[in-house]
Amino acid sequence: MIFRQLFEPDSSTYTYLISCPDSGKTALIDPVLDTAQRDVSMLQALGLKLDYSIDTHIHADHLTGARRLRELTGSRMIFPAIDELPCADIGVREGEPLRIGNLLLHPLFTPGHTSHHHAYLIDNGTHKLLFSGDALLIEACGRTDFQSGDAATLYHSIHEKFFTLPDETLVYPCHDYEGRCITTIGQEKARNPRLGKGKTLQQFVEIMDSMELPYPRKIDFAVPGNERCGECPDNVPEQYRKPCERGDQG
Secondary structure, three states: OEEEEEEEOOOOEEEEEEEOOOOOOEEEEOOEHHHHHHHHHHHHHHOOOOOEEEOOOOOOOOOEOHHHHHHHHOOEEEEEHHHOOOOOOEEEOOOOOEEEOOEEEEEEEOOOOOOOOEEEEEEOOOOEEEEEEOOEEOOEEOOOOOOOOOHHHHHHHHHHHHOOOOOOOEEEEOEOOOOOOOEEHHHHHHHOOOOOOOOOHHHHHHHHHOOOOOOOOOHHHHHHHHOOOOOOOOOOOHHHOHHHOOOOOO
16 A cells, blocks of 8 residues: 655644555545645655545535645545535445545544544555544544534544554544654553543543633634535635635645
């Protein structure tokens, strides 16, 4: 498997390239509009054609690069089917793997951060790789105070869908804010301050309810824009409009 982890610094978002070396079929998981041209340049350097862009959920902290990448490469836009987005080319559901050449990407319905969140699991024959989206982060987890988020639901998603995986499963989150790149299921079960060391549901809910996090600075345009697969709404503030320009270089 060809694999790259890419980073967009303004929203601290990781985008993941996965490609089947036998067929050349290629996907990007959670691309960002701001770095769409960078992603295209990287694909060209690797001699790859983008087939799919795949989002884990409707993001509130950045605009997805899905629509721009389709314009630039002809790729197909994939979102969880439960979102029922008219703009999506393909809707994915748990129990219906997506084939990327010889790779199988298994959607996992993991609500809690948002009500429709999905993670994605690949077994490459050597390791299991979990692309956990915003549900499980490195020694943290996604917030649950907006977009139909619910702490108890997230707790069950993580325990039932993630913590039942082998401890050595590699976890690649959608975000990290401290320069970290990867974790494992075993590490999160042992070290995650919100979920690890056998934290109970009640303890987790109390932790999440007491966080008092700031209002997301891009949510007012990111959510409606991502409901249209990355179209820039009219209300994007001037300081964030540059990526909306067709000539943006990422």
